[in-house]
Amino acid sequence: MLNNSHYIDKLRSSGLRPTKQRIKICEILFNTEKTFHFTINDLVKKISKATNDKISLATVYNTVHAFKKKGYLKEIPINSDQSYFDTNTSHHHHFYDESQKDLIDIDDADVEPVKINTRIPGKKIKSVEVLVKVEDAE
Amino acid sequence: MLNNSHYIDKLRSSGLRPTKQRIKICEILFNTEKTFHFTINDLVKKISKATNDKISLATVYNTVHAFKKKGYLKEIPINSDQSYFDTNTSHHHHFYDESQKDLIDIDDADVEPVKINTRIPGKKIKSVEVLVKVEDAE
DNA sequence: TTCTACATTATAATAGTTCTAAACTGTTGA
DNA sequence: TCAACAGTTTAGAACTATTATAATGTAGAA
Ligand SMILES: [Mn+2]
Ligand SMILES: [Mn+2]
Ligand SMILES: [Zn+2]
Ligand SMILES: [Zn+2]
Numbered sequence: 001m002l003n004n005s006h007y008i009d010k011l012r013s014s015g016l017r018p019t020k021q022r023i024k025i026c027e028i029l030f031n032t033e034k035t036f037h038f039t040i041n042d043l044v045k046k047i048s049k050a051t052n053d054k055i056s057l058a059t060v061y062n063t064v065h066a067f068k069k070k071g072y073l074k075e076i077p078i079n080s081d082q083s084y085f086d087t088n089t090s091h092h093h094h095f096y097d098e099s100q101k102d103l104i105d106i107d108d109a110d111v112e113p114v115k116i117n118t119r120i121p122g123k124k125i126k127s128v129e130v131l132v133k134v135e136d137a138e
Numbered sequence: 139m140l141n142n143s144h145y146i147d148k149l150r151s152s153g154l155r156p157t158k159q160r161i162k163i164c165e166i167l168f169n170t171e172k173t174f175h176f177t178i179n180d181l182v183k184k185i186s187k188a189t190n191d192k193i194s195l196a197t198v199y200n201t202v203h204a205f206k207k208k209g210y211l212k213e214i215p216i217n218s219d220q221s222y223f224d225t226n227t228s229h230h231h232h233f234y235d236e237s238q239k240d241l242i243d244i245d246d247a248d249v250e251p252v253k254i255n256t257r258i259p260g261k262k263i264k265s266v267e268v269l270v271k272v273e274d275a276e
Numbered sequence: 277t278t279c280t281a282c283a284t285t286a287t288a289a290t291a292g293t294t295c296t297a298a299a300c301t302g303t304t305g306a
Numbered sequence: 307t308c309a310a311c312a313g314t315t316t317a318g319a320a321c322t323a324t325t326a327t328a329a330t331g332t333a334g335a336a
Binding site for chain 1: 292
């Protein structure tokens, strides 16, 4: 617990009380430069490694949903049996290694604008996301 | 039950016994020109409308998995709480209307080749799929 | 300090999916 | 032709991720 004032401010300014559970989860999710792609189970494991006082599963779910709602996390539909979340909330794309179940960011700047030559009448485009599945090169 | 010999051959030639349950499911899934995007629940409802003799839920799951394994269906990761399947097994893309939970095909030819200016060492690209989220134009 | 709305928690409930094991059926080949 | 067998169907149980419930705890305001 070093420099948590940043998280405390962030939480408070978004109308979330800075409880010790939420601060701990912030530390785990956001204390790194790198994007973190995770399932709830991944996060639970990280928490139990990082702290002695446990956080209940319900709170982990509650917190992840609250953070998603506030825009601090994105949900990535990669797998139909578990939700994946992403600390990178900017518009970006992914490599996905199915054998390792590993998601890797592709910066939006690294994908040339995708041209789609068809439209749906009465609908407008909200986002265009590219998923690149990869496998081991032999 | 008109022209099922086609399905019977198809099933038999892929090593699946042409049972009446599988033939019925073939009729529902493949008797149309149009792509069919569905959840297991959608399919169960279609079956119960189309026939009097019911097919057990376990058989619906078994059959969909068998067809996927044989390459007659693709699974589409759009939603993290239910699996979506697609009768269009060619390489293609999708529009997705989140409010209606409606998936619409985009032909591969309608998307200009996607250029990705980054790679993962030791991995090669298996597929590139584009998901276009849409919303009502005001 | 007291009050209250918000938050955490253990646990129950739910829902989609998979497993189990018994009954059934398509196919083979004697 | 038909017994034998492997593959298939089935009801229901089990499993797993997620959400709901409702009691207890706590942050922040007054
Ligand atoms: Mn994981
Ligand atoms: Mn549906
Ligand atoms: Zn990402
Ligand atoms: Zn499709």
